[in-house]
Amino acid sequence: MTAARRRPPASASVVVLGGGVVGLSSAYHLARSGVRDVVLLDQDALGSGSTCRAAGGVRAQFSDPVNIMMGARSLDTFRDFPARFGQEIDFREVGYLFLLSTPEAVAAFEVNVARQNAVGVPSRMISVAEAQRLSPLISTEGLLAAAWSPTDGHCTPEAVVLGYASAARRSGVTLVPHCAATGIDMTGRRISGVRTEAGIIRTESVVCAAGAWSAEVGAWVGVDLPVTPLRRQIVVTEPLPGLDPHTPFTIDFDTSFYFHGEGRGLLLGMSDPEETPGFKLHRSDAWLPRLGEAIGRRAPTIGELGIAGGWAGLYEMTPDHNALIGRADTVEGFLYATGFSGHGFLMGPAVGEVVRDLYLGEEPFIDVSSLNAARFATAAARPELNIV
Incomplete structure (x- = not known):
C-alpha cells in the first residue's frame, strides 16, 4: 500500500x-x-x-578540527534532546573506544587527542589493560594502546x-x-x-x-x-547474557569492525574493502565471512552469537x-x-x-x-x- x-x-x-x-x-x-x-x-x-x-553513534573524536567542533556541538544537543524537543532518543553516554594496533595509528591518535583536548573534548590515550576493563568482550592480542572519550555514545536515529x-x-x-x-x-x-x-x-x-x-x-x-554512494551493512545479534549496559561503542581501528549494545544484544558493523559504489540498499551475505574474521580476531565471544537481523544503508562518500x-x-x-x-x-x-x-x-x-x-x-x- x-x-x-x-x-x-x-x-x-x-x-x-x-x-x-x-x-x-x-x-x-x-x-x-x-x-x-x-x-x-x-x-x-x-x-x-x-x-x-545509521548505527546511531555520536562522537567528537575526529582528526579535523572542524569535525571535532561540529561533533562536540552536536553532542550537546543530543544530551539535552528531550528537554529541547520533548522527544526521548535513548541517548547512552557510554563512550567511544578506539583500539589501536600499529605504531602509526597510536601516533596519529595522540595528535588527534591533543586537538580534541584543546577545544574541551575529554578524550585521552589509555593502556590496553584499561581498554579491556572498559570493553571486556575484546581480545587484546596485538593491541598497543587505545583512545577513549567518555562523553561520546549512541542514540536512536x-x-x-x-x-x-x-x-x-x-x-x-x-x-x-x-x-x-x-x-x-x-x-x-x-x-x-x-x-x-x-x-x-x-x-x-x-x-x-x-x-x-x-x-x-x-x-x-x-x-x-x-x-558517491557506498553501501555499509549492519547486523544485530541475539541477546548476550550478562551484557554490561555500559559497554562502549568499541572500534577496532585497523579493520573498522565495531560494536555497541543494542537492547539485550549487540549491533555490529564494518567497512567492507570489497564493496563497490552504487545505490545498493539490500543486504548481502557476501561480506559476512570478512566480518567473521575480524570478530574472531578482536572479539571472539561475539562470534558465538546468532544473528537476529540487520540492514544496509548508504555512506555518502567524498574524495x-x-x-x-x-x-x-x-x-x-x-x-x-x-x-x-x-x-x-x-x-x-x-x-x-x-x-x-x-x-x-x-x-x-x-x-x-x-x-x-x-x-x-x-x-x-x-x-x-x-x-x-
Missing part, C-alpha cells in the same frame, strides 16, 4: 531537499530564526535514506528524526515526504523554482541535504558535488571523507550540506545551525570555508582520518 502523496505549496522562501537529520535540522533552525515558508521535500519517508539506517520533524512542524515548516524533487529551474544564475512529482514550487533558495543522492541535485544547477558545506559561487540561492562520509547523523544538529547562518549571511559558530565543494579544484582538500 503506497503512502498518500501530499501536494507541495506553490511557493516557499527556501526549499530543503532531503528529510534526514541534516535536512530536518536545517529546516528547523531556519524556521526558528524567523524564515517563513520553509518547505522540506523527501522522495520517501522522513529519515528513510541514510539517517535511519528514528527518534531524533521524529523529534526534529515535530519541532520543525511546530515552528512552521511544511514537511512533504513521498514527494521527489525532479529538477531545479533557473533564471540566469538565480534559482527560480523546484520541480517536483506533484508540481512546481516557486523559490529563490534551495538547500541540498540529499545525502547520497546529492550529486544529481548539484548537476541540476551545474554545481559539482562529488558524492577526502570530509563533508561538503557551503553556498555555491556560481548559482545564487543554492546551499549544500552533504557528503559526510558516514557521519551526517552525528553532525546533523550542528550542521543545521551552520546552514541557517549561511542562509542568513551570518557568521557560523565554526568556520566551514574549508568544506566548500570548490576545494577539489585546488589543493585545499584535507582528509578526515578518523572515519569508521
Whole structure:
C-alpha cells in the first residue's frame, strides 16, 4: 500500500531537499530564526535514506578540527534532546573506544587527542589493560594502546528524526515526504523554482541535504558535488547474557569492525574493502565471512552469537571523507550540506545551525570555508582520518 502523496505549496522562501537529520535540522533552525515558508521535500519517508539506517553513534573524536567542533556541538544537543524537543532518543553516554594496533595509528591518535583536548573534548590515550576493563568482550592480542572519550555514545536515529520533524512542524515548516524533487529551474544564475512529482514550487533558495543522492541535485544547477554512494551493512545479534549496559561503542581501528549494545544484544558493523559504489540498499551475505574474521580476531565471544537481523544503508562518500558545506559561487540561492562520509547523523544538529547562518549571511559558530565543494579544484582538500 503506497503512502498518500501530499501536494507541495506553490511557493516557499527556501526549499530543503532531503528529510534526514541534516535536512530536518536545517529546516528547523531556519524556521526558528524567523524564515517563513520553509518547505522540506523527501522522495520517501522522513529519515528513510541514510539517517535511519545509521548505527546511531555520536562522537567528537575526529582528526579535523572542524569535525571535532561540529561533533562536540552536536553532542550537546543530543544530551539535552528531550528537554529541547520533548522527544526521548535513548541517548547512552557510554563512550567511544578506539583500539589501536600499529605504531602509526597510536601516533596519529595522540595528535588527534591533543586537538580534541584543546577545544574541551575529554578524550585521552589509555593502556590496553584499561581498554579491556572498559570493553571486556575484546581480545587484546596485538593491541598497543587505545583512545577513549567518555562523553561520546549512541542514540536512536528514528527518534531524533521524529523529534526534529515535530519541532520543525511546530515552528512552521511544511514537511512533504513521498514527494521527489525532479529538477531545479533557473533564471540566469538565480534559482527560480523546484520541480517536483506533484508540481512546481516557486523559490529563490534551495538547500541540498540529499545525502547520497546529492550529486544529481548539484548537476541540476551545474554545481559539482562529488558524492558517491557506498553501501555499509549492519547486523544485530541475539541477546548476550550478562551484557554490561555500559559497554562502549568499541572500534577496532585497523579493520573498522565495531560494536555497541543494542537492547539485550549487540549491533555490529564494518567497512567492507570489497564493496563497490552504487545505490545498493539490500543486504548481502557476501561480506559476512570478512566480518567473521575480524570478530574472531578482536572479539571472539561475539562470534558465538546468532544473528537476529540487520540492514544496509548508504555512506555518502567524498574524495577526502570530509563533508561538503557551503553556498555555491556560481548559482545564487543554492546551499549544500552533504557528503559526510558516514557521519551526517552525528553532525546533523550542528550542521543545521551552520546552514541557517549561511542562509542568513551570518557568521557560523565554526568556520566551514574549508568544506566548500570548490576545494577539489585546488589543493585545499584535507582528509578526515578518523572515519569508521
